[in-house]
Amino acid sequence: MSHESTLTKPQAMIFDMDGTLFQTETLLLPAYHKLFDTLRSEGLYTAPTPPEERILGSLGMLLDDIWKVVMPDGSQEAHNRANELLLELELEGLAGGDTLLYPEVKETLKALHEQGVKLYVASNGLEHYISGIVDTHELAELFDGLYSAGKHCTRTKVDLVKLLLEEQQVDSAWMVGDRSSDVEAGKKNGLHVIGCAYAGFGNHDELKGSDVLISSFTELLKLYEEAASHT
Known part of the structure; x- marks a missing residue:
């Protein structure tokens, strides 16, 4: 795992949904x-x-x-x-109304949004499931786009993230997720990967290859603020 100082400030952050933003x-x-x-x-x-x-x-x-x-x-x-x-x-x-986001998800997303970071979801879930979570937890105004395998008919998350980057013309991004499919999607698209180690659904090898592991969602804001600016 590389050190946090190797991260550079991204134009965008791409989030998995289950086990990353949402307590599935x-x-x-x-x-x-x-x-x-x-x-x-x-x-x-x-x-x-x-x-x-x-x-x-x-x-x-x-x-x-x-x-x-x-x-x-x-x-x-x-x-x-x-x-x-x-x-x-x-x-x-x-x-x-009995569902939960992880602690500080909404507050952290809002802070990143206010600093000009473009925020996206890339999930292997169904379209109405993803939009349902976003609407229920009043996150819609914070996201610049919701990408789901259900809507875009992609076979892998690598393809879904590639499509997102192309359509949204994103040049630099962090992939944020809790599964090996998120790590693969980030790395194969040339992105830094932030591994979320707080959900506990996968095995210990799930996040192998991540640039940084975080144990709470709020750490993401600190990583962004300490990341080097593009020269």
């Missing part, structure tokens, strides 16, 4: 259990609900790949129905 388990786990209750009631799945660790460990993957991990014994019909149910139940959960 506050929304996901209640929806997860309802989802399997519904699949069983509809006769699409007969086994007990798979362990929560499977879905939490799959965060950051594309949705189709998640179900292959969570219920490898499920039919394609069950996987397709799970896709529909998860979005429906998560949007209901967001409307219910």
